[in-house]
Amino acid sequence: VTLFDVAAESPTPRAPLSRVRLVVAYDGGGFHGFARNPGVRTVAGLLTDVLEKILRHRVELTCAGRTDKGVHAWGQVVTFDASAAHLDLAALARSVNALCGPAVVVRDAAVVPADFDARFSADSRLYRYRIVNRPEADPFLAGRAWHVPDPLDVRDMELAGDPLIGEHDFSSFCRRPKPGPDGGDVSLRRRVLSVAWHDEGDGLLRFEIEATAFCHQMVRSIVGSLVDTGLGRRRAGVMKAVLEARDRSAAGAVAPPDGLYLWAVRYAGWSSDRP
């Protein structure tokens, strides 16, 4: 009988329960996204399997942001309930890292109030997008940045990003979601708190966008459109019209997942990038 079989025989964690919060970093390159998906390797699948082996009871993960295939995380946050008996958080983190690492690494572990929820307690999410803007690629950023060989005008990309700030309907930058449980349309209104481009030197560019929440493919779709303006394919002034079109076809191509990182999730008084 393996530890996993024991876990399978304990369908629910034994009371008393502790709500545990983990900060998780991962290289998305080896995973078919975060969410569990039978038959493929996913971050939640691996983490859940390993946590169930260690804790010897069923584990239900909640995450702050369900990253797509190939998307990375530095400050992903997950919460779950653990049986409180013998709960040693440092040992838990070490065990997870020994079994999952280095592709998935627990950077912080804490017991939080029972009503703390990785997804619903979050005030905002901050994503980073990295671009290598040089004629030649960087072997150490393969799969971890978008290689754009032609020169980008960062000032134009800054101007183009400005109209995104504030609350808008982001239909032009999101994959159309399935209808809601009542059959009605799901709102794609989101509030963007900040947008910024950083030139790190040597042709390395970093885009940062913080919003209360994001819809599907929103960051990659925004980056794709901003890069179009940076390459001179569209004027920087066009982004307001794209936003107002509320039409997917008005936006540029979706940027590849390689450059995207769920960098930080912010909660009242706490942020996952510096736990």
Place this chain on the structure above:
Amino acid sequence: VTLFDVAAESPTPRAPLSRVRLVVAYDGGGFHGFARNPGVRTVAGLLTDVLEKILRHRVELTCAGRTDKGVHAWGQVVTFDASAAHLDLAALARSVNALCGPAVVVRDAAVVPADFDARFSADSRLYRYRIVNRPEADPFLAGRAWHVPDPLDVRDMELAGDPLIGEHDFSSFCRRPKPGPDGGDVSLRRRVLSVAWHDEGDGLLRFEIEATAFCHQMVRSIVGSLVDTGLGRRRAGVMKAVLEARDRSAAGAVAPPDGLYLWAVRYAGWSSDRP
């Protein structure tokens, strides 16, 4: 008949010849070292095959430093002779990068005087060694840094490194070479120009060592011994005695290849890290 078969039928490049110098970066993780080695994937093997396909004649590469399996390069320098007819360096670099990238990337290509030799014209080599000194690993530095979970005393490692500067017999830090062509011992005297530790923050440490030349496994052996002192396993003052012992068993364990980068090769008035 493929391009490669054509190359095979032209055993030597046609005159007139141009001496070409390339600066090459590579992630050593996917290669069994730099040097050609039949039956395994090596950097020189891949580069030579690709250059011969493009140039349609035999290519003999000379490199500034033969890196071992798993060791990376940012500023490796190679020279070779190319048939001068129709030699377009920008097109050559683009073609190599299209066929080799992103694991191996040509960062610069130039025609140099015929007596310029990647190995023998070099004044010095600069290696970097990266360490992640945190309890948990970094998923984005897996294979690209040495993860040392216990805290390192950087000041002790600085003190321990000081006696290495200058000209010494580095027998304690090198794999014993095969006897020379005359059956005599090969000298392991080398001149170290500088040694430095840099704390990049967030537990990232960077070691830099520059020498006119290095012997086999010298940097990894030095790093292994310095980390021993940083962990408190040896006193910092012991390094002078280790050096003077001229005995491999006096040094600590060899550090893993993951953290090592051939960063720059310096020639009269030119350095490969900023070509």
